[in-house]
Structures are given as structure tokens and as C-alpha cells.
Amino acid sequence: MSSTVEPATVAAGPDRPVDPDYPVTPVPRSARKSFFSLSVVLLGFTIFTPTMLAGAALGTAFSFGKLMMVIAAGSAILGAYVAMMGFVGARTGLTTVVMARYSFGTRGSKLTSVLLGGTQIGWYGVIIGTIGDLTAQALGWESYAARAAVMIAASILMCITACYGYRGMYWVSLISTPLILALACWVVSRSLDEVGGFPGLVSVEPKTTMTVTLAITTVVGTFVSAGTQAPNWTRFARSGSQAALACMIGFLVGNGLMILFGAIGAITFHEGDFVLVLYNLGLVGWGLVLLFGNLWKSNADTAYAFGVAGAEMFRKPRKTPFVIGGCVIGTVLALTGVHNHLIDYLSLLGTFIPPLGGVIIGDFLCRWRRGIPEDHTPQPVYWRNLAVYAVATVLAWLSAEFEMGIPPLIGIVVAIVLTMGLHRVFAARSAAPAAG
Template structure:
């Protein structure tokens, strides 16, 4: 088993420069600032603010802040742990799944993660089209589909060009979003009478704490599980952990907070509509496009690398194109059933990341062999069983309304994968030359 430091310096000439199937070499690694900007562009997401806007009215302001912090920490710790694993391994989430689930078992992971990200791409494209119609007055189904098809095509371009395209877009949009969101927060505080006015909010009590935290974690159950797709470019595991923590604790908390403040001050559960209420229609549209674009290019990148693993291809680009087409065509059907879609994401996805973390700590923390030079077992049934049990427990938790389903899935999967990895003697594969 070779360490990351011994990764082959040379790569085949036809390899995608984003290394969808290989360990990222040392010369292609990035710093915390670069990674943090890209990941912040991912987490600065209008639906996250919508989640904040839907949660805040149910609680007092102090309770809302506590819940926002708790949900962001739960999500952030989970994603940051995966971020560190991604940096140490140098591999995408779906390729790491080959080590944890086996060659064939990883295909299930690719289908789940790639498929759910295609769905998210469609949701985002539909959101862009519907809100653009509100701004421009371009009513009717024909204009809606023109906006959906045009938006889906344009937002796929930066993902097609890989990490560099996402880095450049995020570097422009993230500061813009921070300035604009901060300004609207100040206006919201003015509207409600400052912190004193917020302190008088009592809340409706229509949501439980567990349900609210689950909603926050669920906003990035799928996307956060694929954080290694970017943190694999980090130079050290600490940098991978830190960049993910910046995005998924700080970024998530800010988005939940911004959305919640707007809802409390204006009685509007949509941050973009708050901008419209302030007669900032032009800026609202700029915010909307930049915000959704920075997230959707990351989403397209995710299903691109998932497709590359699924079909064992050295390039993600055909799968970016295919996923963009499918997600765009399914935009409205998925958007119209969003609540059910999000509920299943929170049940099906988190255990995948938990298995990857537990298995990595048990078997691979000293280094991982180059995947293209390694023959994996077809299926590592012990980890498939751990995933199934953890997911079933999350489903029962959701049905019974006890505990927090994503947390149940993550904890059981991490503990279970570590336990079977240490106590059994699993078939971990062997070099191709020795097979």
C-alpha cells in the first residue's frame, strides 16, 4: 500500500486535468483560500436561506440562533471530516467508495450521489427560471421553459471547464453576496427595531428543534457528502478540514441567519423577495443569478465526476453535459415535489459519508494505493450492510419523529464501518500486477 507522497508524478496524456479517477498529484494541490472560496460559492445558496426563513418564525430569536448554530455545526463537522479524508486520499467521494464498498458496490454510491446532484441541478434551474419570471414579467409556460433551458445550459459551462472555472466564478460572486446580504441584514434590523425588536419575537412553536436541525443538515446532505471532490486538492488534511469548516459551518450559518432575519423583519420567507420589497429588483436579479450559478456549477461538477467513476472514464465532461440535459428536463417535476425529495436525501445520503469516514480511519489512514493500479474486491458486503442498517435507522427515526435522522445515520455508519474494519479481516484488494 503506497502513501500519498509516493503517488506517480506522471499521468496519462488523456487524463482530465481535474483527475476524476486518480489521486491528485502534488503540483495540482491548492491552498485554503482557493478551496474556501470555491466551497463558499457552493454553500451560498438561495434554498439554504429559504430554509432559514421557514425555520426562524417558529422560534424566539435566541432559539433560532442556537438552532442555526447547532445545525451548522452538525453539518460542518460531518463535512469537514470528509474534507480531511479527501485531502489525505487525494480522491473524489465516488472513487473513495471503491475502497469502502468495492468495485461494484461503488456504482451504487455513484448512482445515488450523481443522481441526487442531477436532481438538485434541476431544482436550482427551476428556481432561477421561476424567480426570473417574477422579476421580468415574462409569464407563461413557454417563457418558463426558455428560461429553464437557457439557464441550465449556461450554468453548466463553468463546471465543464472544471475547478478553475468554479474558482474564478466564486471569487467574483462570493464577495458580492456577502456585501449584499450584510446590507439587507442591516436594513432588516432597522425595519424590526434592532436587536431589541428581535428579542420581542416569541415564535409560533410550529417546528420542533429536531425537525429544524434536520432541515438545516438536509440542505447539504448530498452536496456535503461530496466535499472531497474539492478538498482532494488540499495540500494537507488540516487544510481540507479547515476549508470545509469555513464553508459548511461559517457559510451555512450565515445563509441560515440571513434568511431568518429577513423573514422575521419583513414577514417574507424568501430572501430574494426581501430584496424586491426594498425595491432592489435589479440587484435582486443579480444576486439570484450569481447565487444559484455558483452552487449549480459545483453540482454539475459533482455528477460529472460521479459519471466518470460509474463508467470508469478518464474525463468527466461527457457526464457533465449528460447530467445538465437530464437535470434541466426534470427541473419542474422535481421542483414541484421538493419536500419529499429533500426528506429522502436526508435519509439515504449521510450514511455513505459515515461509512467512508469509518472505513478510512480503520484501514486507509496511512495512505491509499493508486486506484487505477489496484484491483478492488467486487463488493465489500460488510460495509454495504453497515450502510443499510444506518439508513434503515435514519428512516425509522424520521417516521417516529425521534432524534435527528441524518445524525443517526452518520453516527451508526461511522461506528459500524470502523468496527467491522478493525474486527474483521476484510478483502481490501491487491495491486493489479499481483492479481
């Protein structure tokens, strides 16, 4: 897992990866991608129309100047955290769930696989259900069979893309992301016309109230759980600095733009989702293009994430069986209508997931900056890091319950600080007898 030595696990043998995406072994230097390629994939990941709904909640609660400040602050926090995760992924060449083996142990890492993989399956079902409902709304279909057919067809398309791995997601993102951004910019232009241009937008008074802390938490929370899995893609980067910069582009710029677009839509059309704005403008065809183009690539990324989580959990060298299995489960969830009740549950997991990334970052800074030795074998459980994760999660949860601070940020910072602090304490104790 070293950044300078190709690990022996990549060599021929019974554990040799047969998947070109290397789901459970380091990505070799020969398979690394360009900075442009990585930026396209990460930007495509964050150009996600449901994020606009978070922006819509902010848009009606603040003046335009304060709104920009909130979006900038939240996006900066999110971008910095994901950049750190992306840097570690590039240096190790491993996915988040495989890196967790070295921070939580071979058995302890199962917690990471369950949380990350399970969350992504849930989100997959939510998006499939959303596609079915919005398509039926656009075309005036009222029958369940019609919605179900759309859900199944869309799921098959996304599943195939995820099975192709990095290459499939790159091409889908390369084609759809510019089109989606162009449509979004056009809707923004129409939105400005509705309120008399930029001066009119700035003069709109807030209609609801929200604290700045809650608003920043909302911005960070939009993609902090998904950002914890950024190493799934940045492990293909040629250097840590390239990975960090690509993450900043995707999660600071891309995610920030989608929140801003949603806020503008809410201010002018009283509708944060641009798909529905296009419907209201009578542009149903373009609304469907935006819907499918956007959610196709984002949900393919989601399917890929639970595929690599499954490969790690069951110690298999291929992600494809787990991609297919997860897609089936997610589609069944959507078909049964569970997606209408999953949002609160999945949002709660946003509190529990970021501390995982914090522990991995802290552990990397303490122990693995020079690369993990080839002969290093993880212990079954690293109780100290699991305890840190538990403490950071409880503090993040209490922060959310009492509306004090920014829960995802508190979970991340506490996890990093405690992991590094405890490492130094135990290292000092170990060195004391040796010195004596």
C-alpha cells in the same frame, strides 16, 4: 491513493487522465491548490439562497436566543461531518465516488455513483426551474416560452462553468460570493430597521412551533448530502488540516449565515428568500443579480458533482461528457415542471446519503490512514460495508419517521461506529488462527 506516494494510475498509459480535474485518479501534488482558493470554492458552494428557506421555517418558531443555539448546534454537527469527509478527500486525492470503490468495491461503489449523481441531477433541475420561475415573476413574463428560454440560457452558462472544473468554479465564487454577502448584509440591515433594531428583533415572539430536535435536523439536512461530496473539492487541498478548516469555514460559517439571514427575513419581512425580499422592496434588478450570481455558482458545483460521478460509474477519464449529459437531463426535468415535485424526493435522499460518508470515514480510519498501497486492487463488492450502510440507513429513516433524534447524524455515527467495530472483530478473528 496514498497521501505520501503518487499512485501509478497517474503515470502514462491507457488510463492516463486527460481531464485536468482528475475525476477518477488522485490529484497529484503539483495540481494542489492554496487554502485561500479552496476556502473560496467551498464558501461559494454554501452561500446558497434556497438555504434561507430552512432558516425562515426556524425564524418564526423560536425566540432569537434559542434560534442562535439551534443554528450553532446544527451547523457544528454539519461542519464537523463535512470536515472529516474533506480531510479524507485531501489525504487520498480522490472524489467521494472514487473513494467508495475502496469501501464498497468496484461494483458496490455504483450505488454511491447512482445516489450522489442522481441526486445532484435532480437538484440541478430544481434550481434551473427556480431560476426560470423567479425571473418570470420579476419581469412579469407569463408565457412558458420566456421561462423556458431563461432556463436553457442559465443551464448553458452553468454547464460551461462546470466543464472548466475547479478553475471555473473558483473564479465565479471569487466574484459573486462577496457581492452576495454584501447584498445579504444590506437586507439584514433593512430588516432590523423594520423591527426597531436588534432589541426589536430579540423581542419578537415565535408565531409557530417546532421541536429543537427537528430544528437541528433541518439545519444539518440543508447541506449534509452535498457535504458528503466535499472531497470533490478538498482533494485539491495541500493537506488534510487545510481541507478540514476550509470545510468548517464553508459549512459552519457560510451555511450557518444563510440560515440566519433567512430566519431574520422571515421574522421581519415574512419572507425567507432574500431574492423575493428585494423584489418586495422594489429592487428587482438587485434581486436578479442575487438570484443569478448565487445559483450560478452553486449549480455549477452541482453539475461538476454529477460529472465526476458519471466518470466513475462508466470508468471514463473525463468528466465533461457526463457534465453535459447531466445538464441536459436536469434542464429537461425543469422544462417539464418536474422540479415542482422533486423536493420531497430529494429531501428523502438526504436520509440515505449521509451513511455513505460515514462508512467511508470509518473505513479510512481503520484501513487507509497510512495510505492505500499502490498495488491494492479493490474487490468487486465489500458486503460487510454494504450491510453497515443498509443498517445505518434504516435507523436514520426510522429516526425520521418517528421523529426521534437527528436522522442524518444517526446515519453518520452508526455507519462510522459499525464500520470500525466490525473491522476490529474480523481483524481479531483473522489474527487468532495465525497466533495459534
